């Protein structure tokens with residue numbers, strides 16, 4: 354029997370089979386880990402083969418993970434030197450961002466976009482809580498985000514509290530598996546509950562003091578909105594440590610750098626100090642965004658994202 358992993362809870366996994374049934378599953382005792390540097394062998398979105406559990410008739414066993422079409426991964430915050438697969442088999446990844454409640458930096462958005470580019474997953478930026486912005490603030494935000502639209506990323510503006518915004522979001526999700534990610538407190542679970550009322554995800558107010566989320570969601574979980582339409586709620590992330598991305602390929606994941614780097618004098622140009630660097634010239638004359646170039650330099654230097 355085959356199914357899709359809809360929730361991973363440490364040792365137990367929830368798997369949905371084609372008949373719509375949910376099964377509690379464990380991993381086969383001698384499950385072979387392909388890559389020991391990954392902290393979670395099975396991720397939400399994985400297609401798996403199940404066999405029955407001889408010892409426990411109410412449970413099933415995951416015997417095999419079918420090849421992943423794609424996945425999105427980051428450096429594990431808990432296990433040093435390990436990476437954590439956020440989810441797999443995605444059609445799009447949506448970063449939920451807010452201006453000040455909590456604050457999402459452009460650097461954080463850039464890290465997410467680089468990750469999505471590296472794993473070839475279409476990325477969307479979803480600015481939530483626009484009900485908290487004045488018309489001037491919203492205009493200012495839209496102006497700032499034009500840059501991202503010109504790079505080819507879709508930017509959406511919603512308030513999760515507005516039913517008409519949720520309705521228009523639905524059309525972006527139809528017939529796809531979409532991942533919602535972003536900082537704690539930006540409203541991922543609120544949006545998921547509005548889209549799929551049976552989800553009943555816990556939500557919490559952000560702390561008054563720090564204007565930060567309180568990490569309410571603890572496990573990634575997938576919900577079905579309709580035939581072939583799934584959404585995945587995930588725990589809020591503080592930093593997005595890049596995993597499985599080599600420094601010498603980083604510039605490929607910035608569309609504006611990718612377009613220019615063929616013009617650099619040296620084919621192994623790192624675009625930091627080399628003579629005849631087309632990207633440095635573009636930076637000097639203002640044709641690429643300084644904040645994007647800064648993000649590139651910061652990722653290249655291996656900085657974490659505390660800005």
Ligand SMILES: Nc1nc2c(ncn2[C@@H]2O[C@H](COP(=O)(O)OP(=O)(O)OP(=O)(O)O)[C@@H](O)[C@H]2O)c(=O)[nH]1
Nearest residue numbers: 513537538540541542543556557558568569570589
């Ligand atoms: N004003 C306003 N508040 C919102 C909106 N969306 C969510 N919130 C509130 O923001 C707070 C945090 O929402 P959650 O859905 O728990 O955030 P989350 O992203 O799931 O957070 P974690 O699970 O910790 O990662 C809650 O108090 C929500 O009611 C919005 O569009 N406008």
Ligand SMILES: [Mg+2]
Nearest residue numbers: 541542569570
């Ligand atoms: Mg949540």
Ligand SMILES: [Zn+2]
Nearest residue numbers: 617622624630
């Ligand atoms: Zn260069």
